[in-house]
Amino acid sequence: MTTGATPARSTVAYFSMEICLEQAIPTYSGGLGVLAGDTLRSAADLGVPLIAVTLLHRKGYFVQHLDAYGQQSESPVHWKPEAELERLDARGTVTIEGRAVQVAVWKYEVTGVRGHVVPVFLLDTMVDGNGEWDRTLTDCLYGGDEHYRLCQEIVLGMGGASVLQALGYDNGVIYHLNEGHSALLTLQLLERQLDSRQHFELNDADLEAVRQRCVFTTHTPVPAGHDKFPLTMVRTVLGDERVALLRVCGGIHEGMLNMTHLSLHLTRFVNGVAMRHREVSRGMFPQSPINSITNGVHAVTWASPAFAALYDKRVPEWRRDNLYLRYSVSIPLEEIRDAHAESKRAILAEVFRRTGTKLDPSVMTIGFARRATPYKRADLIFSDVDRLATIARKIGKMQIIFGGKAHPRDGGGKELIKRIFAADERLQGLVEVVYLENYEMALAQQLVAGVDLWLNNPMKPLEASGTSGMKAAINGVPSFSVLDGWWVEGHVEGVTGWSIGGPEAEGDPSRDALDLYIKLERVILPLFYGLPFAYAEVMRSAIALNGSFFNTQRMVRQYVHNAYFPEHLPSDVRIEETALL
Numbered sequence: 001m002t003t004g005a006t007p008a009r010s011t012v013a014y015f016s017m018e019i020c021l022e023q024a025i026p027t028y029s030g031g032l033g034v035l036a037g038d039t040l041r042s043a044a045d046l047g048v049p050l051i052a053v054t055l056l057h058r059k060g061y062f063v064q065h066l067d068a069y070g071q072q073s074e075s076p077v078h079w080k081p082e083a084e085l086e087r088l089d090a091r092g093t094v095t096i097e098g099r100a101v102q103v104a105v106w107k108y109e110v111t112g113v114r115g116h117v118v119p120v121f122l123l124d125t126m127v128d129g130n131g132e133w134d135r136t137l138t139d140c141l142y143g144g145d146e147h148y149r150l151c152q153e154i155v156l157g158m159g160g161a162s163v164l165q166a167l168g169y170d171n172g173v174i175y176h177l178n179e180g181h182s183a184l185l186t187l188q189l190l191e192r193q194l195d196s197r198q199h200f201e202l203n204d205a206d207l208e209a210v211r212q213r214c215v216f217t218t219h220t221p222v223p224a225g226h227d228k229f230p231l232t233m234v235r236t237v238l239g240d241e242r243v244a245l246l247r248v249c250g251g252i253h254e255g256m257l258n259m260t261h262l263s264l265h266l267t268r269f270v271n272g273v274a275m276r277h278r279e280v281s282r283g284m285f286p287q288s289p290i291n292s293i294t295n296g297v298h299a300v301t302w303a304s305p306a307f308a309a310l311y312d313k314r315v316p317e318w319r320r321d322n323l324y325l326r327y328s329v330s331i332p333l334e335e336i337r338d339a340h341a342e343s344k345r346a347i348l349a350e351v352f353r354r355t356g357t358k359l360d361p362s363v364m365t366i367g368f369a370r371r372a373t374p375y376k377r378a379d380l381i382f383s384d385v386d387r388l389a390t391i392a393r394k395i396g397k398m399q400i401i402f403g404g405k406a407h408p409r410d411g412g413g414k415e416l417i418k419r420i421f422a423a424d425e426r427l428q429g430l431v432e433v434v435y436l437e438n439y440e441m442a443l444a445q446q447l448v449a450g451v452d453l454w455l456n457n458p459m460k461p462l463e464a465s466g467t468s469g470m471k472a473a474i475n476g477v478p479s480f481s482v483l484d485g486w487w488v489e490g491h492v493e494g495v496t497g498w499s500i501g502g503p504e505a506e507g508d509p510s511r512d513a514l515d516l517y518i519k520l521e522r523v524i525l526p527l528f529y530g531l532p533f534a535y536a537e538v539m540r541s542a543i544a545l546n547g548s549f550f551n552t553q554r555m556v557r558q559y560v561h562n563a564y565f566p567e568h569l570p571s572d573v574r575i576e577e578t579a580l581l
């Protein structure tokens with residue numbers, strides 16, 4: 001076939017370097033990709049006229065291997081795109097270092113609760129006729145050096161725009177850049193706008209025409225996380241004419257191609273992913289008007305089988321409209337406890353299957369699973385091992401389940417995993433510590449639902465949003481987290497969970513550790529062991545207050561009305577109204 005779908009006159013094209021579609025398709029590494037997948041699932045549920053573009057990632061991110069000491073090694077992911085995806089006949093083309101590189105496309109369909117389909121187009125340069133190196137450009141997610149990454153981002157942005165044109169998606173398309181990796185698609189649009197005119201003929205009307213077709217979501221509060229490439233490299237890869245055009249349109253900042261600045265200059269709507277992140281982003285880019293749309297999660301995907309069955313029984317409208325999770329406030333506490341107990345048995349069984357470690361279902365079980373990198377501070381709870389052991393001895397035992405991959409080049413993240421393994425040796429008998437390797441979607445679904453408490457303590461203000469605690473809330477698991485990212489909005493002390501540290505914008509590591517120990521000792525553990533039904537009330541409130549709001553139905557609704565179609569919905573767009581009221 002030559003087309004992926006029948007294009008609507010008003011279509012949103014969602015570009016993301018990674019998208020978590022399902023466990024069998026390893027085209028994601030973590031939070032950004034999981035959010036993208038949840039976004040598409042909710043867009044399908046709501047009937048939003050949306051398509052998505054990403055890279056195929058033939059070798060995935062990587063398979064994580066941990067030895068007995070926590071030393072991480074990696075191997076490629078082996079999967080067969082032809083077993084999971086449909087190959088289309090359409091092709092795009094990009095120019096890299098003067099070479100024409102062909103871009104093939106595969107299709108995956110995300111189907112919503114009422115049958116609406118969101119097609120996902122996965123770009124692939126493993127094409128006969130491409131050079132040997134060019135054929136590898138869609139192999140590894142976040143792999144290779146700067147040069148490889150720049151060429152990958154050309155394939156995503158410019159190649160994606162070329163493929164969509166070949167598929168018949170062009171007029172009436174609104175482009176959503178999910179992070180700056182795809183920013184060069186704006187360059188492609190600008191070249192089309194110029195229509196063979198030279199860069200020095202560019203005028204404000206041309207720039208505004210591109211802006212009106214593009215929106216941009218920034219996810220990164222860390223300056224180092226914004227992609228930048230040296231001009232000498234960019235000139236070699238893209239050519240002098242395109243560098244001149246990038247300079248005119250604001251993509252060159254401090255002598256480098258800055259993908260975030262390019263995105264900021266050529267989009268009409270920019271948002272951070274939480275209220276606090278908006279403020280941080282405005283501080284980083286004071287010349288740009290930055291809004292906020294707080295992230296969410298796809299409730300149906302992340303609810304455990306036990307909780308999904310409970311909601312089907314007590315709040316049957318929840319799948320169609322996640323706002324109905326608000327009515328979970330009336331679910332009997334005993335039923336909340338029963339659903340959680342079933343979910344807990346599932347993750348403890350998985351721990352035993354993977355590690356041979358038999359955890360106790362009656363013991364307070366804490367979950368922590370994030371990308372393993374120093375600022376996430378996975379080992380904060382081990383700041384004072386002796387004190388942690390004393391708390392466990394006096395108040396009640398704990399068991400902690402960790403998960404998360406360190407990037408192959410992140411030495412600090414790898415050392416963090418090793419420190420967690422070392423802490424386990426010093427705490428055996430009082431605090432059982434388990435680190436599960438290869439943390440991915442299927443394991444995440446079990447872990448966020450089966451633990452008793454979700455721990456998250458990154459260094460402030462480096463948490464843009466975070467979504468793992470939202471997934472936990474869908475399953476009645478309270479968060480214990482620093483007041484950053486989404487938790488600033490979701491936290492009600494003692495009602496939806498507990499805070500670590502103070503409300504200040506900047507974190508204090510010593511205060512955070514002290515507060516963590518005090519609340520474990522004086523509040524959380526006594527409540528869990530001494531007043532189990534009071535603890536269940538917190539669980540229920542997490543569902544009713546956090547689960548009903550921090551979901552991608554609400555998030556996508558905000559994108560539709562504030563970013564994609566801010567004036568009014570076009571006449572050809574029909575969106576499920578019950579979930580938009």
